[in-house]
Amino acid sequence: MMGHAPFIANTKCECGHQNPVGTVLCEACGKPIGEEFDSSENLEMRYDGVARRSQRVNPGVIDLIWNFFSSVKIAIYLIVLTLLGSMLGTVFPQESTFLNIDASTYYKEQYGAAGQIYYTLGFSHTYESWWFVSLLVMIGASLVICSLDRVLPLYKALTRQKIRKHRQFLTRQKVVLIANIEEDPEVWVTRLLQPLKKKGYRVKVDGGALLAEKHRFSRWGPYVIHIGLIIFLLAVLARGLPGLNMDQHLAFPQGEITRIPDTTYYLKNEKFKVEFYTEEEMPEEFRGKKVLPKLYQTSAVLYQCTADCIDPSKEPQLSEVAAHDIQVNSPLEYKGLKAYQFDYDLTPVLRSVQPELINSANGESYGKFMLEMKNPERSFQVGPYTLTLKEKYLDFGLNEEGQPVSKSPYPNAPAFLFLIKGPDLPSAGQQYFYFPKQVDKAQFQQASINDKLGGQDRFLELDVANMSDVDFAESTAYLNIRVDRAMPFVWLGAGIVMLGLVLGFYWQHRRIWLIVSNGELTLGGHTNKNWFGFRREIVSILERVDMAVDEKSLDNGGGLA
């Protein structure tokens, strides 16, 4: 577009107004300038014919960058490229959606060579890639610069409109009427005021010339949309800042207060339950064939740490802040933190047992003690006997050298080695191996191990009397913990975009210029959409001043809508 401007353009209009480079229609009288004058087509009314801010005779480097982003053509290319780029991210699942999948092998295993190429080219994280983010940044820049470059000149042009325009400005509009008027021009124009005002026009009169205008605000619609989009983009960008966004999946064993990492919150799963539809509740074709879940519910209590939160050598002090029965789509919410039901595991996890020390010779019981799986006490006094916990294996097994080891950190097959001291025992004490789970007792032959350790005449046994002495987490609830503090701004941006769309779509900026002189009426009209409705409105206004006009005769060509 810059190429069309001659090196030194004479931009002074015959009305005496000096126009900036790039002006299409004189800012004052509306007379077409340069190439536009020689044409007989409809006028180019975009931005009311004013020059965009960046149009200059000798653009510098900054102007060139500015002009690049100011171009609508470039903006459209950027949007198309972004759309094509987004499509790439939909071919295979994105890495960001994986929880426990190793991306480096997943694509090859799942999709073969295509998957490997996809992963190698980085499309497995398309939306976080440098080129995708660069495109978004460029669209953001284009939004800001495009708007600034156009909205300010347009605003000025629309607030400084002259009533009396050049005749050519009127006759080359898309709505034109030329008719004879016998009456005195000023009287006729005055008669027109009432019907125009009734239709909602704001009217300005200058002798025999008139400018009627309504719904100018609709012109700001696109710029309001741009502001909304910029807020939207900034909000999305801000999600990357620390503390504004969190999304993690955590396990909460029933009955344990579990810390939520990177926050000062702790969450306790008081009770998890899963219910299934009974046979009677299901439709006939499902009966006996399907198991359909009815309810997943985690009764959760949220605690906030009030003191000693960071120091690992102290126990944190907690206070309850929220409680909720978390169900699917009904998360626990507290100050922007949300806990969603995500998964569950019904495998019970042993937490503690209260074994009883029994004299197997005479059946006498010396009492019971609390043995925790995690952080157990090291020494117990039971009746006259002292039990010292020497070794603990949560998942008992033997290594290659035949030594006892724990195969995992989970209490799958817990085993404890005690040293018992007391009456009728050797002074150095007697060792005793204890497997709380019945199945392990048999598998690892607790009795024969202890016979070896304590001899055939040993008389002490540890045993759990009944199930009330066993404590375990019945199930584990997996929750998705989310914080998204940028979300209100995303919604705000989206709301502003919607407002802009409504402004631009449901109202039209309509303007009517007319000049009555030498017994002739020259009328020109412009709107930004709905030309049909606009012509009908003009016809009905003219009817009020006893002027019959055919609707179609107003059409000055130019592909009207």
Next chain:
Amino acid sequence: MGKARKPIQIVILFLIVLLGGYAIGSSVFGGDGKPKEGSRAPSFELLGLDGQTHTLKQYKGKAVVLNFWGSWCSPCVQEMPALQAQWEKWRDQGVVVVGVNVGEDQMTVENFVKMVGINFPVVMDTGRDAVRSYGISPMPTTFFINSKGKVDSIHIGQLDLSTLDAQIGKLVSR
């Protein structure tokens, strides 16, 4: 108003470069948040077996060999003598070996330390905070952190005496 244009243009372009640079930069270098070779080692604050709180900061100026282990992980057990030997060899030259136990309780850790006979500092990551911030998945994983607090190299899997010696030598010479 013509005079005001240029500064406004420059300010707006500057803001775009600033925000855009941040956005692109964090997508290129931010990655998944796990430390890589050359990046700053994440700080930690963990309870040591000695009852004291240990942080990475307290070893500032020293080269740190940060070893993540569990008593149930047999390669972790097997590399302990090598770590102990290298700790004894290099401790006077500003090298500290720190063992991070992952998710086990004090008794297990104490018994283990006694059994394998190590005396370098051992801390307990019961909440798996350091595991998360260091992005540990298989164990053992060892981070070699230089005296400036930057990750020099990461070794996943069992270490043997000679490679450990070479790694530490490299760490100290830088």
